[in-house]
Amino acid sequence: MTSPYDIDEIFPDDAAGAVRLPRRQAGNSPQDLTVTLLADYTLRTRAELPSAAIVALLAEAGVSAAGARTAISRLARRGVLQVRRQGRRSAYRLTPEAADFLAVGGSWIASAATGAEPWDEHWTLIAFSLPQTQRAQRQELRNRLRWLGYAPLYDGLWISPHDLPEEARGQFALIAPGAITVFRARHVELGTGPHRNPVQAWDIAAIAREYENFLERWRDVPARIAAEQPAGAEAVRFRTEVMDTYRRLPVLDPRLPLHLLPAGWPRQPARDLFVAVYDGLAVTAQEHVRAVAADVTGGPVTGIRAHTVDELSAGLPSGPAEPAARRTGARRAARPGDAKGRSSRTG
Structure with a gap:
């Protein structure tokens, strides 16, 4: 296994390329902090935060004003944030796609260790073979497997003690059609000689x-x-x-x-x-977030609400529903000038 913090992406790319969350860096990058900040106080409502408030809150975490503005701009280009401008002022909120992704991922994270789960002693094995020419697909597949808790037992063979979620099956079919096989099987001991136990993948x-x-x-x-x-x-x-x-x-x-x-x-x-x-x-x-937002706008900002771990575990609604046409427009706007949706992702 690689060093835990060498995992390329804690949050993988969206399969369609519309949402590209930040690459994990040593320490907390400005983009990491911005995403966490917006999720912690606006995920339930998808409220807007004035850009000046985001900059001020990041400054309290040691991020320079220039670094904060760069982080916000990059997240908007990646389809994580969407902007609303009023004259010289601007406000940002999570896009529907990013909010959905963070709500699902947050629920999974918050529900970890909530009790001893029964196990049928079966492992899920995912075998895949992609040529070197499909390097991007290989990396995206590995990122998603990491996110789902899989680890490589051997090159091209990843395992987990849990079944593969239904939604992930469709995602994998889109990433690498015809290149993946999934099994659910028991581990068979080979006697007293040396062998590799599945748990050694971690x-x-x-x-x-x-x-x-x-x-x-x-x-x-x-x-x-x-x-x-x-x-x-x-x-x-x-x-x-x-x-x-x-x-x-x-x-x-x-x-x-x-x-x-x-x-x-x-x-x-x-x-x-x-x-x-x-x-x-x-x-x-x-x-404090409400006070900072009110200070830069001259009045209260609605929709700022912190959630608890139990609320996150139960599954937060990722904000009010939007018309389908508006959501489609947000997806298109998330990829300006990037037909393939694959730009460099440095923090």
């Missing part, structure tokens, strides 16, 4: 270290929340950072059956700590 020790780093980073924050700290800008920064960090853990540790893992596996403690921080700061952070 670097268990490396995943455990990521859990330990997360627990170490955040273990003292619940006590600060109980003492009514942090407040304001720090509450928003902490809440954004804890989500941006935690959302990678379920990708690295995709609900592997506990009896296959070392005793005392830290999946549940990590989730409990994430909930304590993310939910504990929700009201304070929400009020």
Whole structure:
């Protein structure tokens, strides 16, 4: 397995190329922070945030004004954000496609470690063969497999203890038609000789270290929340950072059956700590985002609402429904001058 944070994309490309979420970088990139910020406070309503408010909130996280504006512009070009202009002012919100993707992905992330799941001891195996000339399709397929919690047991053979979701089957058929075969089977031991166990597709020790780093980073924050700290800008920064960090853990540790893992596996403690921080700061952070938005507009901005982990797990509606023609127009607008929808994706 590669180093956990060398995964090319935590969020893969949209199959149609309409939504291209940012490439994972070391630390928290301005685009990562912008997406998390918009999702944390507007995903339920798809409310707009004034661009000046986004810049101000990112500045509190250490992002320069120029860096913030560049991040917003790139996300708009990628079809993640859509803009509404009024004179010299502009406001941004998540596109319908990005909101849908983040709502589904957020539900999957938030529901991780919510209980011991029964396992029928069958593995899903996905075998594929794509020529070197189809490098983009190979990379996109691998990115999506990573996102779904699969890992490579051998080159071209990826596995998971869970069944392949119905929606993913259609996506894979579009990415690599005729090049993928899916099996559901038990592992057969080969006796006392050396063999490769399916769980070895994941670097268990490396995943455990990521859990330990997360627990170490955040273990003292619940006590600060109980003492009514942090407040304001720090509450928003902490809440954004804890989500941006935690959302990678379920990708690295995709609900592997506990009896296959070392005793005392830290999946549940990590989730409990994430909930304590993310939910504990929700009201304070929400009020600060509202205050910043109101300050730059001269009045209240409607629709800014923080959600809890349980609400995210249950499946947030990704904003009010839009007419089909408008949604289609947003898809077309997401790809200006890019017929193939494949631009360079640097953060």
